[in-house]
Amino acid sequence: MWIPKWQRDRQKGVDSPMPTQPVSNEEFLPRPQNKQQRQWEKLIGELAEEKSRKLNMPRRDFMRSSMGMATAFLASNMVYGPNWEVDAAETLDPAATEEKFPKGEYFVFDVQTHFTDGVAIGFRNAEFVRNMGFELEDNPDAYSFTNYVKEIFFDSDTSMAVISGVPGKEINKSLEGKVLEGRDRRGGILPSWLMSQRKNELNRLAGGQRALCQGNCAPNHYWDRASNAPDFPALFEQMEREVKKYGIDSWKWYCHTDPGRSGDGFRLDDEKMAYPFFEKSKELGLNVFSIHKGFASQSRTLGHFAHPGDVEKAALDHPDLTFIVYHSALKHGPGEPQFSEDGFFDPNSGDFAWHAELMQIKERNPGLDNVYPEIGSSFGLLAIAHPEMCQHLIAKNVKHYGSDHVIWGTDCLWWGSPQWVIDAMKRFQISDKLCEKFGYEKLTKQDKANIFGLNAAKIYGIDVNQQLQALPADALTRLKTAYLDDGGQRDNAAHGWVRDHA
Amino acid sequence: MRDCQDRWRFHAGVSGLFFAALMLAMATDAQDVARPRPVDPAAWGGDHVGQPFPPYVTGDECLFCHRDIGPTWGDNAHQRTIRPATPDELSLAALREFPRGKDLADQTQYLLGSERMTRFLKRSEEYGKLDLLSAMFRPQQNADVETDEASRENAPGEIHLPADDDEPRWEPHTFADRCAGCHTTAVDSRGKAFSSLSLDCFTCHGDVPLEHTKDTSLALLSAKHREPRQVISLCGQCHLRGGRSKSTGLPYPNTFVAGDNLFRDFQVDFSDEGLNTLPAADRHIFENTRDVALFNQTEMTCLTCHDVHTSSSERHQALEEVTICGSCHIPGTESRELREGISESAKFHVHSRVCGY
Numbered sequence: 001m002w003i004p005k006w007q008r009d010r011q012k013g014v015d016s017p018m019p020t021q022p023v024s025n026e027e028f029l030p031r032p033q034n035k036q037q038r039q040w041e042k043l044i045g046e047l048a049e050e051k052s053r054k055l056n057m058p059r060r061d062f063m064r065s066s067m068g069m070a071t072a073f074l075a076s077n078m079v080y081g082p083n084w085e086v087d088a089a090e091t092l093d094p095a096a097t098e099e100k101f102p103k104g105e106y107f108v109f110d111v112q113t114h115f116t117d118g119v120a121i122g123f124r125n126a127e128f129v130r131n132m133g134f135e136l137e138d139n140p141d142a143y144s145f146t147n148y149v150k151e152i153f154f155d156s157d158t159s160m161a162v163i164s165g166v167p168g169k170e171i172n173k174s175l176e177g178k179v180l181e182g183r184d185r186r187g188g189i190l191p192s193w194l195m196s197q198r199k200n201e202l203n204r205l206a207g208g209q210r211a212l213c214q215g216n217c218a219p220n221h222y223w224d225r226a227s228n229a230p231d232f233p234a235l236f237e238q239m240e241r242e243v244k245k246y247g248i249d250s251w252k253w254y255c256h257t258d259p260g261r262s263g264d265g266f267r268l269d270d271e272k273m274a275y276p277f278f279e280k281s282k283e284l285g286l287n288v289f290s291i292h293k294g295f296a297s298q299s300r301t302l303g304h305f306a307h308p309g310d311v312e313k314a315a316l317d318h319p320d321l322t323f324i325v326y327h328s329a330l331k332h333g334p335g336e337p338q339f340s341e342d343g344f345f346d347p348n349s350g351d352f353a354w355h356a357e358l359m360q361i362k363e364r365n366p367g368l369d370n371v372y373p374e375i376g377s378s379f380g381l382l383a384i385a386h387p388e389m390c391q392h393l394i395a396k397n398v399k400h401y402g403s404d405h406v407i408w409g410t411d412c413l414w415w416g417s418p419q420w421v422i423d424a425m426k427r428f429q430i431s432d433k434l435c436e437k438f439g440y441e442k443l444t445k446q447d448k449a450n451i452f453g454l455n456a457a458k459i460y461g462i463d464v465n466q467q468l469q470a471l472p473a474d475a476l477t478r479l480k481t482a483y484l485d486d487g488g489q490r491d492n493a494a495h496g497w498v499r500d501h502a
Numbered sequence: 503m504r505d506c507q508d509r510w511r512f513h514a515g516v517s518g519l520f521f522a523a524l525m526l527a528m529a530t531d532a533q534d535v536a537r538p539r540p541v542d543p544a545a546w547g548g549d550h551v552g553q554p555f556p557p558y559v560t561g562d563e564c565l566f567c568h569r570d571i572g573p574t575w576g577d578n579a580h581q582r583t584i585r586p587a588t589p590d591e592l593s594l595a596a597l598r599e600f601p602r603g604k605d606l607a608d609q610t611q612y613l614l615g616s617e618r619m620t621r622f623l624k625r626s627e628e629y630g631k632l633d634l635l636s637a638m639f640r641p642q643q644n645a646d647v648e649t650d651e652a653s654r655e656n657a658p659g660e661i662h663l664p665a666d667d668d669e670p671r672w673e674p675h676t677f678a679d680r681c682a683g684c685h686t687t688a689v690d691s692r693g694k695a696f697s698s699l700s701l702d703c704f705t706c707h708g709d710v711p712l713e714h715t716k717d718t719s720l721a722l723l724s725a726k727h728r729e730p731r732q733v734i735s736l737c738g739q740c741h742l743r744g745g746r747s748k749s750t751g752l753p754y755p756n757t758f759v760a761g762d763n764l765f766r767d768f769q770v771d772f773s774d775e776g777l778n779t780l781p782a783a784d785r786h787i788f789e790n791t792r793d794v795a796l797f798n799q800t801e802m803t804c805l806t807c808h809d810v811h812t813s814s815s816e817r818h819q820a821l822e823e824v825t826i827c828g829s830c831h832i833p834g835t836e837s838r839e840l841r842e843g844i845s846e847s848a849k850f851h852v853h854s855r856v857c858g859y
Contacts, residue, residue: 257563
């Protein structure tokens with residue numbers, strides 16, 4: 001029998017601010033919790049009961065506090081090993097956390113944030129999100145720009161964000177040849193015109209620069225079927241529109257999608273398709289390319305184009321361009337069955353599919369300086385599902401590319417407010433065991449500061465000192481203060497469907 | 503664009519001839535005395551015959567949100583109507599051993615088929631076209647062993663050449679003329695060019711508006727949108743093998759968009775005589791389609807028994823016995839015994855002149 005996870009949690013007295021198991025999307029049978037997941041969840045419940053009683057506060061309120069979050073990390077360490085920096089004192093005193101991780105310690109610049117054009121798309125209810133421990137509604141409001149502002153800027157420490165594109169192309173003209181505008185251009189769930197519009201609204205509201213935006217246009221979006229090649233006039237027209245009219249700050253490419261029905265995906269190192277785009281972009285003065293790599297199952301037939309093997313030549317041939325490799329090319333997420341299959345992760349080397357190839361590119365080209373692994377979804381989801389792999393992800397990124405090249409992204413609000421991912425990174429550390437065995441270095445506060453925002457700021461030309469001076473006074477900060485004073489906070493109720501006997 | 507009313511008259515007129523012939527054929531069959539009077543299968547809905555395909559949302563965009571489908575879709579038979587040629591395939595190894603075969607194997611980019619034969623394909627210079635190799639790989643048939651899809655795709659066998667060929671050659675037109683309609687997506691019937699390999703979400707779900715996220719009834723084949731005549735039409739676009747487009751003469755429909763009425767342009771022989779010549783696997787499809795299209799039966803469609811996303815037909819075992827079960831099972835037998843010739847191992851035994859087996 002299936003029951004809602006929140007219902008089972010209530011029965012079992014579980015109210016976790018961290019996910020403790022994958023859950024089903026109702027199409028497939030939920031996988032039962034494994035022994036460690038059961039242990040972790042049980043411990044969270046026991047510790048929360050004990051501590052909330054000691055503090056004489058309702059357990060639900062306790063779990064919503066920083067003490068609840070600390071409890072979840074502490075319980076995780078007791079089960080999986082010492083992966084997170086957390087002290088027992090933090091579970092009883094918010095000041096202990098405040099002292100350890102002072103507010104504003106890091107400038108958080110999230111390069112991978114999304115909302116939708118008013119449509120609910122099921123992510124906040126998806127298999128491995130169901131147990132996020134947050135009140136993740138999955139309706140149009142939850143994916144709206146309004147909720148985006150709340151969850152990204154009010155409910156988290158994020159100071160700046162890039163509104164990041166998703167697959168989709170705009171239609172330039174009607175059948176009668178009339179140039180289309182706004183919604184008539186279509187473009188999917190988060191079109192370029194909408195990202196631009198909302199970026200400008202947000203910055204106007206804030207009275208400063210809080211948001212940047214990407215453009216979805218890519219080399220295979222406009223196709224000339226007669227010559228079976230890109231329709232460059234149409235492509236360049238759209239590029240000019242996105243740069244000049246929309247004011248985009250980066251391209252967002254999905255090489256493994258084909259919204260233009262070209263019949264194929266494309267490679268970054270394709271001299272006939274990608275290179276003319278690069279040259280045109282340089283001409284337009286836009287040099288930042290954000291490329292989705294990994295999470296290959298998101299394509300029906302073109303998943304192989306999400307492999308990072310094409311980054312090397314493109315980056316070497318275009319040292320004046322910046323390539324941000326989204327998801328650090330993690331081939332499969334923990335919600336996919338292939339994640340658990342043999343050969344995906346090798347604990348002896350710490351390598352895992354496609355990420356290892358991204359690392360090899362830098363090994364082969366130590367001088368390569370224009371490739372940046374981004375950690376959206378990869379870090380957060382591995383932190384929950386496989387803390388050891390998560391350490392390999394970050395440690396290898398830093399080892400090969402340097403902490404000055406690892407870029408912070410969360411993929412939120414797909415997974416709710418990013419604060420849980422931010423908290424995880426603050427407490428994240430590479431274990432002594434892995435450092436010794438694989439030659440990794442412990443992360444320093446400076447490493448984390450780089451990752452959290454300084455690296456992205458450098459790429460996008462943001463003066464962090466100036467930003468830090470401007471932020472406290474801007475309208476968004478004032479609104480956030482009022483929201484928090486009014487008792488606004490993230491919700492932690494868990495959703496999802498699990499076996500009632502699990 | 504032709505006026506809708508005129509379009510209806512045109513198709514109703516053409517389909518009327520077909521319909522009259524069908525009724526005549528059925529009226530002469532003594533078994534049909536108890537049957538209700540058949541309706542004109544072309545009399546409902548619309549079509550896109552001769553029009554360009556709408557600029558539909560491609561599957562890669564769909565899978566961005568429908569992430570539960572992606573991880574398993576790669577192994578789904580509907581996804582593997584064309585599959586990438588991986589070097590370890592036995593069919594490719596056999597081709598390499600064939601005279602002049604090494605170069606041809608190296609040129610092969612895609613494979614089609616598995617159980618009865620494997621065909622070799624490469625991309626044409628033209629948009630939306632594939633060249634088909636005249637030589638084919640025929641696996642050794644092992645009727646006593648139940649195999650899964652992966653085993654079938656990699657069974658041992660040998661290369662065969664058509665009788666009138668001296669050596670294998672790439673054929674530029676065969677795939678477009680015979681295979682494209684059911685092995686690729688959105689084939690433009692004028693140029694016979696497809697827009698994507700294998701079957702995209704569009705093939706079965708049609709042109710789904712973005713608003714389906716707010717109202718799932720806007721998505722064809724969602725739980726709220728399974729109109730039986732649309733279901734048998736969209737499945738029938740490929741599974742009614744032997745049918746033919748009136749307007750193009752091709753063995754696949756002319757610009758069919760899921761949700762359309764297939765029978766406004768696609769001719770199918772639903773007569774008992776015709777059905778009796780079909781192997782059981784094909785016959786049950788024709789019978790069910792006929793029940794829905796001609797006799798307004800609404801209780802059972804393909805989706806009653808088949809779950810495409812999970813590649814499962816398990817549900818059919820839980821059903822009460824109905825007439826269509828008689829295609830394969832002996833009616834009234836307690837354990838639903840299979841008819842003679844429909845052994846467990848050969849239960850999906852099929853033939854198709856179009857497909858070449």
